[in-house]
Amino acid sequence: MKRKVMSVFGTRPEANKMCPLVKELESREEIESIVCVTAQHREMLDQMLAAFDVQPQYDLDIMEKQQTLTTITSKATLGLEKVLREVKPDIVLVHGDTTTTFAAALAAFYNHVAIGHVEAGLRSFDLQSPYPEEANRRLVGVMADVHFSPTVNNAENLRRENIQAPIFITGNTAIDALKLTVKDDYTFECPALQTLDFSARKVIAITAHRRENYGEPMEHIMAAFAYLAKNHPDVQLVYPVHLSPYVQEIAHRYLDGLDNVLLTEPLGVTDMHNLLARSYMVMTDSGGLQEEAPALGKPVLVLRRETERPEAVAAGTVRVIGTEEAVIIAEAEELLSGGQRYQSMAHAVNPYGDGFACRRIVDDLLYFLGEAEQPAENFCAQ
Numbered sequence: 001m002k003r004k005v006m007s008v009f010g011t012r013p014e015a016n017k018m019c020p021l022v023k024e025l026e027s028r029e030e031i032e033s034i035v036c037v038t039a040q041h042r043e044m045l046d047q048m049l050a051a052f053d054v055q056p057q058y059d060l061d062i063m064e065k066q067q068t069l070t071t072i073t074s075k076a077t078l079g080l081e082k083v084l085r086e087v088k089p090d091i092v093l094v095h096g097d098t099t100t101t102f103a104a105a106l107a108a109f110y111n112h113v114a115i116g117h118v119e120a121g122l123r124s125f126d127l128q129s130p131y132p133e134e135a136n137r138r139l140v141g142v143m144a145d146v147h148f149s150p151t152v153n154n155a156e157n158l159r160r161e162n163i164q165a166p167i168f169i170t171g172n173t174a175i176d177a178l179k180l181t182v183k184d185d186y187t188f189e190c191p192a193l194q195t196l197d198f199s200a201r202k203v204i205a206i207t208a209h210r211r212e213n214y215g216e217p218m219e220h221i222m223a224a225f226a227y228l229a230k231n232h233p234d235v236q237l238v239y240p241v242h243l244s245p246y247v248q249e250i251a252h253r254y255l256d257g258l259d260n261v262l263l264t265e266p267l268g269v270t271d272m273h274n275l276l277a278r279s280y281m282v283m284t285d286s287g288g289l290q291e292e293a294p295a296l297g298k299p300v301l302v303l304r305r306e307t308e309r310p311e312a313v314a315a316g317t318v319r320v321i322g323t324e325e326a327v328i329i330a331e332a333e334e335l336l337s338g339g340q341r342y343q344s345m346a347h348a349v350n351p352y353g354d355g356f357a358c359r360r361i362v363d364d365l366l367y368f369l370g371e372a373e374q375p376a377e378n379f380c381a382q
């Protein structure tokens with residue numbers, strides 16, 4: 001009998017990293033793959049599902065404008081309980097650290113369904129930052145029956161927490177996705193991106209959306225972007241703005257009307273990856289971009305106080321610079337000068353994966369379920 005594996009996700013970054021895994025699950029004859037989305041995000045999730053051609057069997061459709069974390073958690077937990085009782089999966093796979101991740105794990109735990117945590121063991125060691133993600137992933141870490149950690153460092157974090165459940169080191173599925181999307185002869189779907197001349201101006205890809213940056217940090221970030229645009233006409237900022245009403249308002253308030261700032265709707269993932277691949281550098285508070293840009297040889301300035309992804313910092317392609325306006329400007333200008341620092345940051349590193357994470361995760365999962373004699377060999381960064 002096939003083993004029922006139910007993947008649950010709800011936001012853009014989870015979908016980006018879970019869709020390639022769903023494809024791998026679907027390709028194995030030992031597995032019946034079921035997908036349930038909470039739709040904590042709606043448009044941004046649907047963009048990803050379309051890009052990877054994944055059709056969920058269950059869609060809880062919980063998104064409402066500006067709902068609280070408690071509302072997301074309770075709607076997702078209640079909705080998932082119903083689905084779990086109907087499907088009766090052998091295991092639920094959750095990803096990372098969102099509220100969907102936590103709610104899905106909690107619903108599975110309450111219903112005595114095994115939990116596999118993909119992208120397990122990332123830690124910032126500060127419960128307030130990223131908020132609420134650090135708490136979400138730690139709580140899932142306690143409940144999970146099997147952990148798929150991208151890196152050795154992530155697995156060590158779990159071992160330090162005395163986690164007893166099996167831990168496999170797999171690489172990050174983000175890198176699997178990236179290998180499929182970036183092309184030399186790519187034509188952008190977004191018309192505004194088609195008109196950009198990447199050789200005429202230094203293009204900086206920028207994003208910002210984190211909850212702990214709402215308020216003063218976000219004001220500083222936006223003011224720094226506006227300053228850079230006004231004082232560097234040779235630079236083109238490209239900002240696909242997150243659909244959060246908070247982010248939409250502040251981004252447009254600071255950046256509307258500046259000639260060399262392109263504000264777009266959230267981009268489809270193939271456009272986004274190809275934008276990164278053609279950019280001079282990246283400035284962001286995103287987690288996923290910190291993994292993708294280094295693999296493409298693009299320096300990243302992280303607009304946060306900390307990171308749960310120290311590997312690319314150690315490899316020298318990422319700098320965590322905080323959210324002070326003056327510091328952001330100084331750090332960006334240093335890289336724009338194209339000097340030694342830029343040269344030493346602009347080299348491709350792949351500490352997060354080699355493109356085979358999904359294959360490893362499914363091999364490890366089959367071993368965990370008693371369907372294979374051996375797990376995959378652990379991922380080991382070069």
Ligand code: UD1
Nearest residue numbers: 011040041042043044045064065066067098099243244245
């Ligand atoms: C969530 C995750 C965060 C992740 C981010 C990725 C939590 C607590 N946070 O944060 O870890 O980095 O997603 O983007 O789970 N909205 C839309 N359409 C969409 C998506 C969002 O309108 O397709 C709007 C809604 O008004 C929503 C708001 O954005 O209420 C914020 O979305 P929410 O899922 O609550 O949090 P994020 O900030 O996106």
Ligand code: UDP
Nearest residue numbers: 012013016240266267268269272286287288
């Ligand atoms: N992304 C995208 N379109 C965009 C912005 C981001 O497809 O307009 C992709 C990005 O390449 C990465 C993921 O979305 O794969 C990151 O999502 P986000 O920054 O929203 O969340 P985080 O990674 O911070 O949790």
